[in-house]
Amino acid sequence: MPGVTLAGSSQALSTSLPTIFSEFLLLRDATGVMRSCATSMQLRPHEGTTKNIINYGRVVAYNLTDGVDINQAQTLSDAKTSYTPAEVGVQVILGGRTMSRVQDPDLLSRTGRILNNAYDLKEDQDGCTQLQSFTAIGATGQVIGPGHLAAANGRLSVGNAFGAGVNPEPAPDPWYAVIHPLTAVALAGRLVPYATTPAGGTAYGVAGGAHAGTSITVSPTEYPADIVRDGIAALGRVAGMTVKQDANIPLLSTGVDATGGAFSKEGLIYVSELEPQMDTDTSDKSMRGAAEINVWGSYVWGLYRPTVYGVGLTFDSSMPTS
Secondary structure (H helix, E strand, O other): OOOOOOOOOOOOOOOOOOOOOOOOOOOOOOOOHHHHOEEEEEEEOOOOOOOOEEOOOOOOOOOOOOOOOOOOOOOOOHHHEEEOOOOEEEEEEEEEHHHOOOOOOOOOHHHHHHHHHHHHHHHHHHHHHHHHHHHHHEEEOOOOHHHHHHHHHHHHHHHOOOOOOOOOOOOOOEEEEEEEEHHHHHHEEEEEHEEOOOOOOOOOOOOOOOOOOEEOOOOHHHHHHHHHHHHHHHEEOOOOOOEEEEOOEEEEEOOEEEEEEEEHHHHEEEEEEEEEEEEEEOOOOOHHEEEEEEEEEEEEEEEHHHHHHEEEEEHHHOOOOO
């Protein structure tokens, strides 16, 4: 007796069964924070190719003698810092028949979103690399702790200036500390603080292992309790700085360390010549309905007074394994 005809894998109608794609999803990128921490400037039309910033030098005040003319005329000085934007772009060409054949009717608009994401990612990555130009505290293999941010606070408070005859140049507010999320894990654990025993033995933060402490060494107040509940997102302000995490900070050649930074907003510069533009061109008749999608803009990152207004933070960024 004939059986029931079925459609499916290894069934009678295995070939005619259609494949239906129900959802079309995009991969996510790490949302960057660098522009929110930078001083933004614009290079406007007809201002040339470079944004030039002038700062004036100091003059020296002297003790005076009553009744004697001032005879200590000082000479002003100036110094220029320049920032030259460059174009950045990304392009995809979609064939005309491709767009009409694929199941996704929104392929063109999704492609535009993908290109915008690529532009935003590169922009933030370029900003993250600036942090490596600050003079760093810490070292590869060293695990960060709250005392390191206090040390960065102290350095910013004097503009990294110390010694006889050296004039302090405190970095202006606001201050930010931008670190890799895996660096922030140890910072959060040491702020609670976690340890393997209530007495505090084997403090939290061994790189790459034993990250999950078993006890809290002090009764958690409101701030540590927030960290226990919300993790690194609850770090907020530490040592006078707003702490932010950016997963786009590149790992160093060790593969397990990263250089973030503690800096004044005035010390990180973002100059925009042209904000990202999107253009979709379907005018080329020889391409028979194809669409060329371009996203481009022009910007540059730079530092201002980098030896004064910023401190690099080089610390372990190992992936937690236990």
